[in-house]
Amino acid sequence: MTTIDQEFETVSIDINMGPQHPSTHGVFRMVLSIDGELVVDVEPVIGYMHRGGEKLSENLDYRQGIGIQDRTDYLGNFNCEHCYVMAAEKLAGIVPTERAEYMRVICTEMNRVASHLMFMGAFGTDVGVFGTMFTYAFRDREDIQRFFEELTGERIMYNYFRVGGVAWEPQIGFDAKLTALIKRLRQGIADIDSMLTTNEVFVSRCKGVGLISAEKAIEYGLTGPMLRASGVKYDLRKDEPYSIYDRFDFDIPIGEHGDCFDRYAVRLEEMRQSLRIVEQALEQMPKTGPLMPEKMPRMLRIPASECYMRTENPRGEYGIYLVSKGGNKPYRLKMRSPSFSNLMALREMTIGEYIADAVIILGSTDIVLCEVDR
């Protein structure tokens, strides 16, 4: 009898997760090096959705360019539109009307709720709930989309904001419908809360997973709920109030540890705060009044100048750097998309976790691949 005294050597294997994997949230590929269940290395591969949105915008005038913004982030369309029209207004020196400002805030905040609901559904599926989270979240998201469809005529690509204001009057019974919708959404958020937040399996799956410290988060340039979950209280709506956000009373929820559970909890609370903002906006909004300024040129021409505008999108800080050399089209338009920066921290968060964690860490970054690749 001989004994085997040689130690067995294990090798790590590489697996391609994506671009056709059910939990990569679009066409995204992770090359995972795994040793058993342990993730040794991860390399994100992006670019499958690149459509040249920045270049396209250079060939479209300022009204047409709004459509590109819709297609940048298909979950936070209004927020992207908002950033774009504000950048153009800043360069053109146009002041939007009071009523249009309130309409914009209502739209963007409702859009934020819809986006976070989408996150809740997708995250539930990532953690392994068999579709139930998804259908509950989508019931409420569908309500918001129906409301937006009445308002804008579109379910997803709204194209409603204009440089100077918004396109047309809200639907009949706007106030009553919105109030009823907010009430329903509060109930829906409570449903999600009661289903996941106290569930032992969910808590043990999410707590302490995908940790990123506040310093690291700032180094990686994380923004939005990802940054706030690490305990940094940074929200452009409070810190650098654009539009009319200084008129509302709302809180910025922050997390403690910077794990997946905190990211989930921050987003859950943000939905409630957004509804608060919408309620206040609805109350303060003038009931009548123009939606566009009196004197708008038929074709908007912006003198040679440049500016950087940034807004707080559902996924983080969305920025537009707009350069004009005169004329009716931007000379250069650069988008700073929050998903891209958030995705870059994936490696930091995922190494040393398990495969199952890699999935929920990716889910908790709440990326939109259209926005990453633009």
Added chain:
Amino acid sequence: MSYLLLGTIFDVPARWLDAIVRVGLITLWMTLLVLALTYIERKVIGRIQQRLGPTRTGPAGLFQPVADALKLLTKEDLRPRLADRWVFELAPYLVFVPVFLGFVALPYAHDWGIRFFDLGLFYILAVTSVNIVGWVMAGWGSDNKYALLGGVRAVAQMISYEIPLLLAALSIVMVSNTLDLRAIVEQQHRIPNILIQPLPAFIFLIAMLAETNRNPFDIPVAESEVVGGVTVEYSGIRWSFFQLTEYSALFIFAVLGSALFLGGYQWPAGGRIPGAFQPWYGLLITGIKAGMIIVAMIWLRATLPRMRVDQLMSFAWKVLIPLSFVQVFVTGLILVYSPWGWGLWLGLTSGALLAALFYAVKVGAQRLGMRRPREERLEAVRQLTAGRGV
């Protein structure tokens, strides 16, 4: 009687024909059952998720499982080019046949069952656990990394949960003093075993979920992680064997659970029904109990997130197995030494242990799912990647 007639014509021993007829019966029964179970699952989950479930095919979508089965039959049977041919093609049968064999010993009512033998419980538990071999073959033979991961996960999980399952059944056997399923059921005509042994009942339920790979333990086939695990490369009829296995195993464990813990066809009032109606009554209440267990499992599937692999393993080895050993030990002590009868004492101690189980779950969830600290894991990664400059 027909088989006796056939036996005289074709000169085949009657017991062989008898066996063939019984196998045919199981096949038919199992097919119908799986069709019904998939339909019920889709409807129940649909309702839980505020949907309607299938509605289009036939009245209330009743023919949906038939349509699905036909679709699966007509699909192309694909085999990856580099797959290990025999291992790949045999694996579905190795997964399926043991579960099929498990149907033989199930007691539906006093005289309703394919076969009754003295070692019925032992037989079912022994035979159904053989299909682990099939899972690992499917995982290895597919030539797919996801399938391999799924296969390894399946084996780890099924072997780990076999132990608490057996120990839970063992506690019942100690109380009943027999392995004959009919005898176990008929001893429960007054008090079902779940009152005497609540902890084994819960452990059995949990281990059953893990053995059948269902939420929250559907780790080997996790859709969002390993994309279907071992089944990822299978298509058509071979894939449907995995599906058949899943639902058949679900049913076997549901009937077994109702026989072991809920009084099977006997409790309540089984003894007081007039003789002629007894089988029908037995079938009815077995059906109700098994149905309740199945619906509970579907409910769990629709609402619970999935556990992680290490959580699953530590839950089995650090919580369930020690607790079931304690239960077996305590049961033995009480059975041998208790001077005042044992039913009440067993119920009380087992209930206390059940409370300990709930406490362990609560604390475990608070302690971040009982896993290696992050520093330790990062150190392991550093060692692995030392030579690669990562």
